[in-house]
Amino acid sequence: MGKSTTIIPRKATDKALFLFMVIGIPFGVFWLGFVILPHYHDELNSSVVMHIIAMVFVTYNIFHNLLLVIRTDASGRTSFLPSVLKPGWRYCAICQVNYPPRSYHCHTCDECILKRDHHCKFTGCCVGYHNHRYFLMGIFYIFIGALYGIYYQWEYVYETINLPVIYFFLCLLAPHFALLFGAINLWGVLVATLHTLGLATLLMVSYLLLMQAKAICQGQTQYEMKHNIHDYNLSLRQNIVDVLGRRWRIAWISPFIPSPLTGDGLKFLRATEYEPPKDI
Ligand SMILES: [Zn+2]
Ligand SMILES: [Zn+2]
Numbered sequence: 001m002g003k004s005t006t007i008i009p010r011k012a013t014d015k016a017l018f019l020f021m022v023i024g025i026p027f028g029v030f031w032l033g034f035v036i037l038p039h040y041h042d043e044l045n046s047s048v049v050m051h052i053i054a055m056v057f058v059t060y061n062i063f064h065n066l067l068l069v070i071r072t073d074a075s076g077r078t079s080f081l082p083s084v085l086k087p088g089w090r091y092c093a094i095c096q097v098n099y100p101p102r103s104y105h106c107h108t109c110d111e112c113i114l115k116r117d118h119h120c121k122f123t124g125c126c127v128g129y130h131n132h133r134y135f136l137m138g139i140f141y142i143f144i145g146a147l148y149g150i151y152y153q154w155e156y157v158y159e160t161i162n163l164p165v166i167y168f169f170l171c172l173l174a175p176h177f178a179l180l181f182g183a184i185n186l187w188g189v190l191v192a193t194l195h196t197l198g199l200a201t202l203l204m205v206s207y208l209l210l211m212q213a214k215a216i217c218q219g220q221t222q223y224e225m226k227h228n229i230h231d232y233n234l235s236l237r238q239n240i241v242d243v244l245g246r247r248w249r250i251a252w253i254s255p256f257i258p259s260p261l262t263g264d265g266l267k268f269l270r271a272t273e274y275e276p277p278k279d280i
Contacts, residue, residue, distance in 0.1 A: 007070045009124020011108055017122045021066075024197070025142070028149060029059050031194060036153045051152075058145040064255045065138035066123055074128035075111040076103060079266055100266040102232070103128075104223060114265035117215075118222040129265035132243045136216070137252055139208050146202040153195065160191045172196050216243050219271070234274040 009018050033055055041048045081097050082089075088101045092112050095105065104116040106126045115129035127135040161171050161184055171178040175192035178184045184192065215225045219233035219242070233239065244251045245259030 007067070009121075011124065014108070014121050014124035018124050021122045024201075025059070025062060025145070028145070028194075028198065029055055032149050032152060036156050039156055054148065058141050058148065061141040061254065062138055062145060065134040065141065068134040068255050069120065069123045069127065069131045069138060070125050072131035072134065074113045074116075074126050074131050075109075076100070076114045076265065077111070079114070079264060081266075100268075102221065102224075102268055103265075115221060115268070116223060129261070129263075133245060133251060133259065133261075134255055136212055136243060137255065139205055139212065140252065142201070143205045143209050146198055146205060150195070150198050150202055153198075157191055157195045161188055172199070216240065231270050232268050233271050234269060235276050238274070238276070 009015050033052065037048065037051055076097070076099060081099065083098065085091055085098050086100075089098050090103075091097075092099050092105050094110070095112050097112065099105075099112045100114065102115040103112050105112045106116065106119050108119050108124075109126050113126040113128035115132075117127040117132055117135070119126050120135060123135075125131075158168065161168055161178075163171055163178075163183060167178075167183065171184060171188075172192050172195060175184065175189040175196070178192070179186070179189050211222065211225075215222055216239055217236060218225065218230065219239040220229065224230075224232070234242075240248050241262060245261050247257060247259035251257050251259035
């Protein structure tokens with residue numbers, strides 16, 4: 001048990017998804033920067049520089065946030081966990097420690113996670129109180145990157161496949177059939193496949209982001225949302241602060257911006273005990 005020294009996940013499915021992500025995202029950036037960008041621009045001008053800055057900024061935010069999801073200890077092992085069971089706490093027979101409300105044991109990570117949200121199969125670790133900000137921002141920037149990439153390359157993809165609209169969309173769904181019928185060449189298959197993968201990523205991450213936004217606005221974890229638990233819904237502002245930290249207004253710009261959380265992951269105010277701050 002305990003935090004692994006490697007960032008590679010332990011479970012085989014997590015490993016496969018992790019590899020898909022760490023190879024797929026840089027490949028997508030390479031594709032946009034070295035295939036699509038030079039197709040639209042023949043010289044280095046301010047527009048090219050802006051695109052390069054945007055790509056670097058988004059890619060940096062994706063990887064740094066996801067790295068921090070993995071490297072931040074989401075378990076309560078470094079916290080003070082009392083030997084006497086307090087009201088609302090529970091004893092984890094596997095970890096053999098008393099854990100506070102909202103903590104749950106993850107059988108993949110083999111440890112209890114404070115304010116456990118869910119186990120992320122792409123990073124191979126749990127998202128909880130201490131790393132939720134990084135997970136949220138990681139998927140936010142994947143969403144931005146996928147949306148930007150899809151929009152930016154759309155014209156190139158449409159020109160390359162060069163089929164009437166209905167066939168164009170059929171070709172995106174099954175490029176190998178389009179190749180068999182001689183409608184596109186091998187390069188067309190590659191372009192269509194990458195575009196479809198990008199669209200699938202955009203759809204998946206939009207769904208994740210929507211679920212996160214819904215739960216966070218209601219002051220819930222994914223577990224609590226599934227089980228209809230509304231005990232910790234304080235106020236919209238406080239719910240956001242509980243995930244993004246005190247400097248939530250600017251914390252989204254970079255994981256480098258310190259934004260301390262208001263609690264310790266052990267005590268949580270219930271909605272019935274909450275009084276909104278008077279200075280706001
Ligand atoms: Zn446990
Ligand atoms: Zn886990």
